[in-house]
Amino acid sequence: MLALLHTSFVHVPVFDALRDADHPELALRHLVDEELLTRARAEGPDAVASDVESLLMTAVEAGATAVLCTCSTIGGVAEDAAGALGVPVLRVDRPMAAVAASAGRVAVVAALESTLEPTLALIRQEAAGRPVDLRTLLVEGAWERFEAGDHDGYLDAVAAAVDGITGVDVIVLAQASMADAAGRTTNGAPVLSSPRPGLTAAAVRVAKGAADAAR
Incomplete structure (x- = not known):
């Protein structure tokens, strides 16, 4: 079990x-x-x-x-x-981090600031000394929608934020709750989720x- x-x-x-x-x-x-x-x-x-x-x-x-x-x-x-x-x-999120760690330029997207540092640390750990260009994006207001039960609004806010990201090789959705936002984006970069x-x-x-x- x-x-x-x-x-x-x-x-x-x-x-x-x-x-x-x-x-x-x-x-x-x-x-x-x-x-x-x-x-x-x-x-x-x-x-x-x-x-x-x-x-x-x-x-x-x-x-x-x-x-x-x-x-x-x-x-x-x-x-x-x-x-x-x-x-x-x-x-x-460890398997997702392992994939991200193999990329050169990674954007980490989160709705909670408390999630960012643990995710960055995990990707660095998986990179095992290999250089990784990490940048972060906190989706302002998204978590408030999640807590209010507006799941579609939450996912749409995350997807809109992802669509604005440029110049990266991969995008990491740092929270498991974000997974379905990957299907709502039009960003050409791979969008990784963890579940x-x-x-x-x-x-x-x-x-x-x-x-x-x-x-």
Whole structure:
């Protein structure tokens, strides 16, 4: 079983749909705690580290063999909990960051400022010393639309911001909630989102764990 840690309920149907389309045999358990993001934004991601670990430990005790954190702001904190949990803990945005790190010029787009630095740090980590030209774009007002439940308005605002980006090789949508904005853009550069590759990477780890256990 794969446990998914979310900071918004909107991610639950998104990842259920991806599971149904790509990994129908994968059992999911969704953990949603919106307060984690609220506190991480106000106090920094480290402020929620113990709460994240406790929440994930409960999931592991219930049978989760791997964990996927879908929140970019607290992804690093979740990964750091792996040692205490004894199971793989993955960030949903790491596979996306690995692709971006292979490009020369990367634009990172976010609706939350708290997401930008963790995403930049992750891309630099994946670049492993290779030069990457990173620039950022914070979509002003988009998150307020998201919080108000105006999902179409949120995605349209993100897509409009992406359409204004020039002079890059790839564009990164830093938050999982932005994924559907990729289909609304007219920008010619590749636009990367995290949910599908992140879930695929986690499904591989679950399958590997099951195969190892069966030996």
